[in-house]
Amino acid sequence: MQVCDLLSWWSEVQMGPPDPILGVSEAYKRDTNSKKINLGVGAYRDDQGKPYVLSCVRKAEAQIAAKKLDKEYLAIGGLGDFTKACAKLALGDDNEVIKSGRNITVQTISGTGSLRIGANFLSRFHTEARDVYLPKPSWGNHTPIFKDAGMQLKAYTYYDPKTCGFDFQGALNDISKIPEKSVIMLHACAHNPTGVDPRPEQWKEIADLKRNLLVFFDMAYQGFASGDIDRDAWAVRYFIEQGHNIVLSQSFAKNMGLYGERVGGFTVVCKDAEEANRVESQLKILIRPIYSNPPMNGARIAATILNTPDLYKEWLGEVHGMANRIITMRELLVANLKKEGSTRNWKHVIDQIGMFCFTGLKPEQVERLTKEFSVYMTKDGRISMAGVTSGNVGYLAQGIHAVTK
């Protein structure tokens, strides 16, 4: 073999910084303590700590297998049966937007892919404003996605570390100052990473506050937050009713447990059907040079569930079950902390909603919790409630109490 050049093309390529969350899982794997708990995981676990494949998913898969479908390319915008059902799920069956055809919904590579397409679309066509306002804090991947698409990131007050709750006044103050036409990112429900959601009356005030912002909803947990899909979509639907023509990202990773199948949707609510047509044509132009057309398997499963009445009913029950288990764990954790003798206020653990909980633990306390108790979580004090089980909640309470008393 000849070596055509001693130097590599890649000599100057730096080692990328390690992913903070991945690092948590890696460290967890190496730990030999039998009592170790992984609370970094952003995927649902059952009460045995195992991944959960929904029964309605298995049934849908069996139905699909029996149909002997071909594997021809999907349209660029994805599977029609899926995108229609996806929009209906978010906006409600009878929504005027869907009836008038003024939404365009495309299938995307789960939530990330949806956000990226959205970011690319805004970057190319929303030229009056380059700024995207994220809640402080937000999902870690929001920033690099929008940055890579060429947008600028700013923040609005959201989380109040003093109460471990929603800083409503702070949010209103900041939002009222956001320049017109800027993009504002709102988590539809089950805010990631804090678990702190505005109450309906607070959402109402936010919706009324600034009429001329481009609202970008990220809904990754519909059904997973309260257990009720309509309740979790309330904010999205309210904003639309109030006249905001929003853009929306949806993920089916968590609520259908289809993580690795990459099922998501991106919706633009337009002025009318004609505009939706034009927007659709441009979304296709954006998608084609990234991956041509989306993967079938997960979308087919989701469409089957959404469009088959008994599977849909079963799904609603299973989502409710998952959300309930999380809520139960929250209650158990607080009860156990009280039992341990903790006098701190842990009300936020129950008030927060969804997969994640911002405990309020400081980095030093987190470090102790990991070192002394083999409880793995991110430094910001966030825990994934999905990693809590009836089997480990007692031990977890012990550890948290020990580092906070």
Added chain:
Amino acid sequence: MSLFGEVPQATPVAVFKLSNDFKEDPNPMKVNLGVGAYRTDEGQPWVLPVVKKVEKIIVADNSLNHEYLPILGLPEFRSSASKIALGEDSPAIQENRVGAVQCLGGTGALKMGAEFLRRWYNGNDNMKTPVYVSAPTWENHNSVFANAGFEDVRPYKYWDAEKRGLDLAGFLGDLETAPKHSIFVLHACAHNPTGTDPTHVEWMQVAEVMKRRKLFVFFDSAYQGFASGCLDKDAWAVRYFVTQGFEMFCAQSFSKNFGLYNERVGNLTIVARDADNVRRVLSQMEKIVRVNWSNPPSQGARLVAITLNTAELFAEWKDNVKTMADRVLLMRASLQAKLQVLGTPGTWDHITQQIGMFSFTGLNPKQVEYMIKERSIYLMASGRINMCGLTTKNIDYVAESIHETVVNVQ
């Protein structure tokens, strides 16, 4: 006033519009020679028998779930896919200097490679590095690289319309005059859309210039196995370049050779100087993956990995691939023979000399329009036909139509 009031209607992607028009055509004799997907002799899509088998295995396996794959994809898919391209006994693999990223089809692999190169090749974020794509090429090549930020995507001479073959002198000439470090997108086999591949000797000449002038090798391998029916034969060029010591990318698609079009199964194989370079490159690839799709879809990759890593299934797959390739070869031979019998003006040897799914017929845009409008035979404006659209039942009609078109339309 809408925020999107000024969004213009985009022109539809040509190949999909063609399929649409075909669908709406009421003519019972219509033939679709557009989209690049395999069809059986009944004109039907073909789910490979081995794929059906493996799907059953997956459905029956209750230990499998739908958890996230790692960012770079399913490990056993990545390594076995790279082996397919480079060969099991590839020195690069043995020397531990091969890495891979599972991607969303061949398009996704090209995209990841392009994004990486823009960020890290020939300086940092250098959008001015010229990217050369063949003239003609798969039309999405231009968009992939342009959208990754490259400002200078140019054609290199490739197809000689007059002699209906490779313009080797033009190709080598462009390699000689390209700015140093330019990126060249090479079709590993079964060139799309011309079906014209360089011979081994011609590839060696290309490699010599690229090495001397320090040009970057980016292979697009969408038809391995599909071209000649033999995986190793179709990978000759890729493997030759490896033996020549190049650091390179190879975007692989399993859409056609596994018939897994809609599962989006692709792999970006990376050959570097050594393991340390591979490691750093992959760490940066992760960052790019994360802001585009976080992690790739599992179904298709699982399917391919199980097949490639199980001896009997692997053998069955190679057989399925050969079935497809053989049918294409048969259609080529039949079409050429029929045109000869009809005495159609011009030479038609290129139909059997070309390889893979596509043939550049040499029909001009007016003739193409005639074929579509008068004969309901749908093909690309470039004159490209998909051989898979031909069947024993429609080949006479197609041959006669070509004959009539060539005779009546200039």
